[in-house]
Amino acid sequence: MKLQLALDLVNIPEGIALVKEVQEYIDIVEIGTPIVINEGLHAVKAMKDAFPDLEVLADLKVMDAGGYEVMKASEAGADIVTVLGVSEDETIRGAVEEARKRNRKVLVDMIGVKDLETRAREVDALGVDYICVHTGYDLQAVGQNSFEDLRSIKRVVKHAKTAVAGGIKLDSLAEVVNAEPDIVIVGGGITGESDKRSVAREMKQLIRQG
Numbered sequence: 001m002k003l004q005l006a007l008d009l010v011n012i013p014e015g016i017a018l019v020k021e022v023q024e025y026i027d028i029v030e031i032g033t034p035i036v037i038n039e040g041l042h043a044v045k046a047m048k049d050a051f052p053d054l055e056v057l058a059d060l061k062v063m064d065a066g067g068y069e070v071m072k073a074s075e076a077g078a079d080i081v082t083v084l085g086v087s088e089d090e091t092i093r094g095a096v097e098e099a100r101k102r103n104r105k106v107l108v109d110m111i112g113v114k115d116l117e118t119r120a121r122e123v124d125a126l127g128v129d130y131i132c133v134h135t136g137y138d139l140q141a142v143g144q145n146s147f148e149d150l151r152s153i154k155r156v157v158k159h160a161k162t163a164v165a166g167g168i169k170l171d172s173l174a175e176v177v178n179a180e181p182d183i184v185i186v187g188g189g190i191t192g193e194s195d196k197r198s199v200a201r202e203m204k205q206l207i208r209q210g
């Protein structure tokens with residue numbers, strides 16, 4: 001099980017400083033959608049240049065032109081690129097095909113998908129690397145989380161690995177770890193803490209203990 005740090009509400013220098021604090025406890029660093037919108041794919045390149053040994057995920061939330069967007073993110077140094085589960089199958093196919101050519105991975109974010117199990121089965125059959133259940137900021141604000149959704153997709157997904165994101169904190173991590181995702185994605189649960197390093201260390205410990 002890998003720990004992914006999501007950087008969303010910082011600029012490039014702040015993001016690099018933050019990763020320096022916690023790098024030994026994380027496996028993947030995510031350049032979050034707000035950073036890509038604010039700073040572009042330069043942020044992905046800056047992070048990969050600064051931390052070549054960490055996997056870098058570009059959270060583009062691709063909705064169309066899957067092949068092209070994966071190509072551009074890969075050129076910037078992304079190891080993993082996100083594509084939305086609500087997008088057309090053709091978009092996901094294009095993303096997967098391009099990722100295969102470049103030895104990169106596609107993570108499908110199921111945010112906004114209504115019939116989760118049906119779509120997870122379909123997306124799994126398209127050959128994606130990861131399927132991620134995700135409660136975004138706007139539904140976190142009304143008290144939702146993705147913990148039960150993770151159990152649902154784990155029942156039906158046969159090939160892809162699984163991931164979970166959205167409001168995960170140190171006190172909810174044990175429940176998430178119990179459901180055995182392949183990636184746990186944490187943003188504010190680390191970046192919003194004053195002692196980021198010790199929170200990341202405790203999270204890594206919980207994950208290692210399984």
Ligand SMILES: O=C([C@H](O)CO)[C@H](O)[C@H](O)COP(=O)(O)O
Nearest residue numbers: 006033136166167168186187188
């Ligand atoms: O993907 C995300 C969100 O849609 C903003 O882009 C976050 O990276 C993801 O939700 C993880 O962050 P936290 O919810 O703060 O853990």
